[in-house]
Amino acid sequence: xxxxxxxxxxxxxxxxxxxxxxxxxxxxxxxxxxxxxxxxxxxxxxxxxxxxxxxxxxxxxxxxxxxxxxxxxxxxxxxxxxxxxxxxxxxxxxxxxxxxxxxxxxxxxxxxxxxxxxxxxxxxxxxxxxxxxxxxxxxxxxxxxxxxxxxxxxxxxxxxxxxxxxxxxxxxxxxxxxxxxxxxxxxxxxxxxxxxxxxxxxxxxxxxxxxxxxxxxxxxxxxxxxxxxxxxxxxxxxxxxxxxxxxxxxxxxxxxxxxxxxxxxxxxxxxxxxxxxxxxxxxxxxxxx
Amino acid sequence: xxxxxxxxxxxxxxxxxxxxxxxxxxxxxxxxxxxxxxxxxxxxxxxxxxxxxxxxxxxxxxxxxxxxxxxxxxxxxxxxxxxxxxxxxxxxxxxxxxxxxxxxxxxxxxxxxxxxxxxxxxxxxxxxxxxxxxxxxxxxxxxxxxxxxxxxxxxxxxxxxxxxxxxxxxxxxxxxxxxxxxxxxxxxxxxxxxxxxxxxxxxxxxxxxxxxxxxxxxxxxxxxxxxxxxxxxxxxxxxxxxxxxxxxxxxxxxxxxxxxxxxxxxxxxxxxxxxxxxxxxxxxxxxxx
Numbered sequence: 206x207x208x209x210x211x212x213x214x215x216x217x218x219x220x221x222x223x224x225x226x227x228x229x230x231x232x233x234x235x236x237x238x239x240x241x242x243x244x245x246x247x248x249x250x251x252x253x254x255x256x257x258x259x260x261x262x263x264x265x266x267x268x269x270x271x272x273x274x275x276x277x278x279x280x281x282x283x284x285x286x287x288x289x290x291x292x293x294x295x296x297x298x299x300x301x302x303x304x305x306x307x308x309x310x311x312x313x314x315x316x317x318x319x320x321x322x323x324x325x326x327x328x329x330x331x332x333x334x335x336x337x338x339x340x341x342x343x344x345x346x347x348x349x350x351x352x353x354x355x356x357x358x359x360x361x362x363x364x365x366x367x368x369x370x371x372x373x374x375x376x377x378x379x380x381x382x383x384x385x386x387x388x389x390x391x392x393x394x395x396x397x398x399x400x401x402x403x404x405x406x407x408x409x410x411x412x413x414x415x416x417x418x419x420x421x422x423x424x425x426x427x428x429x430x431x432x433x434x435x436x437x438x439x440x441x442x443x444x445x446x447x448x449x450x451x452x453x454x455x456x457x458x459x460x461x462x463x464x465x466x467x468x469x470x471x472x473x474x475x476x477x478x479x480x481x482x483x484x485x486x487x488x489x490x491x492x493x494x
Numbered sequence: 495x496x497x498x499x500x501x502x503x504x505x506x507x508x509x510x511x512x513x514x515x516x517x518x519x520x521x522x523x524x525x526x527x528x529x530x531x532x533x534x535x536x537x538x539x540x541x542x543x544x545x546x547x548x549x550x551x552x553x554x555x556x557x558x559x560x561x562x563x564x565x566x567x568x569x570x571x572x573x574x575x576x577x578x579x580x581x582x583x584x585x586x587x588x589x590x591x592x593x594x595x596x597x598x599x600x601x602x603x604x605x606x607x608x609x610x611x612x613x614x615x616x617x618x619x620x621x622x623x624x625x626x627x628x629x630x631x632x633x634x635x636x637x638x639x640x641x642x643x644x645x646x647x648x649x650x651x652x653x654x655x656x657x658x659x660x661x662x663x664x665x666x667x668x669x670x671x672x673x674x675x676x677x678x679x680x681x682x683x684x685x686x687x688x689x690x691x692x693x694x695x696x697x698x699x700x701x702x703x704x705x706x707x708x709x710x711x712x713x714x715x716x717x718x719x720x721x722x723x724x725x726x727x728x729x730x731x732x733x734x735x736x737x738x739x740x741x742x743x744x745x746x747x748x749x750x751x752x753x754x755x756x757x758x759x760x761x762x763x764x765x766x767x768x769x770x771x772x773x774x775x776x777x778x779x780x781x782x783x
Contacts, residue, residue, distance in 0.1 A: 248545075249539075249545060249549055250538075250539060256537075256538060256756050256757060257756050257757055260538055260756050355648060355651065355652050356645075356648050356649065356652055356654075358648075359644055359645050359647075359648040360645065362644065363644050363645055365645075370659060370662055370663055370666070373659055373662075374659055377659070467545050467546050467549050468545060468546055
């Protein structure tokens, strides 16, 4: 291998059911600007949150294979809480590269933040029904109470991220959740945002939680973990120079390629809110769904 | 054909992307209790409202073929505004039985109700972007102003059909719509509910519209039209006795068979609200999506 080849930027694949996972991509790019990224949103088949494990596993494996086999991803981040909760095994079986979901990093960040050991988790219906966060928290000695908040994703997609109706919906959900926690004798001091859409509601959520409660963003936690794992993976597999922090960043046009299985217009229109910069041209792919 | 065969109850297939179309099925059963019904909700691939015409046409054709080829439907009602707006031609090409969508009956009911000739339509994003209601209204000499209300379906599915948040969301949407109509010099006196979920919000919507405005439910309008067309079709094709109003109704267990492509539990749990009686056992079918 020559010097030029060793400087090819490493490639990270990021997968979500829609474009909410762009909040994870944003956090990854902030931490690893030297890498190239391929993102796929399975917009033809979203939302995963209301579908069965069997269906989600099939869809997620197809997306993972697209990123690895067709886009050359050397490392996968599953930026979808539902797929991380229900299909991580299926994805790991479907590809031969390392795969990181959002559940474990979120639970680990909760462990680091919580003093009482009691945490609250808000997420989609399917993520909650999987009890993946509760299991990941329990494995770390935490008690977790999870609640589905099905209206928050549509409110974000409507653009009502700073709206009195959204503030009221958040207030209602959090009041129900904290009442349930108190009834179970819990003393929660940490709230995990278990859905990639929720970081856009963080200011409203921060304003609604009881005083002193820490809010954990799974997207940020996942990006931090990904940086550690990916750097280690690169050092083992490739040239150290690929992750050289002094290496020139790829040009912005080359750095991120976005794919969607449907509705690229909606992706381009709404995605920039999540990515915090334009998504560029989103390419349509057909996974046979 | 012998006398026994002629008394086989006629079979009507009803298709929706989810279970919202059960409001249309309920209206059909009320008008034609002698018929048998097969309903399919394409729950694995909902919501159609955010998908492209190409994808919707493919999905809808598969569902229509299932109802006709595997369930023996002799007449199809497309109880999905989005599919009626974007895929009626594709469905008619895919099967050989008569097909009725919800757009034309809704527009016809608006024509009958409106005195000013100006009507408002609320629907999903895809239905609005298709401008199918505007076209159907224009063909009848009406002016229509359409607006997408993406939060209403999730609010219904959350069960908040009599909730102050939902009342506020409806107030906001209708204020925006009536302001736009006034700015265009319109004098609307009729509001069309262009989504099968919206009948469950009818009391809140009736309370929010300006005094004197008529609210048209596309589900009711479609069932009325279906009864006329189907009776005529039966009289032409089969024995008059099949639609004999004195014929014994099929037993409740036999009358309705419900199918879904995913999440039958959610269908069974929420569907009874739309059908106004239990859905019974919902059967899972795989259409290969």
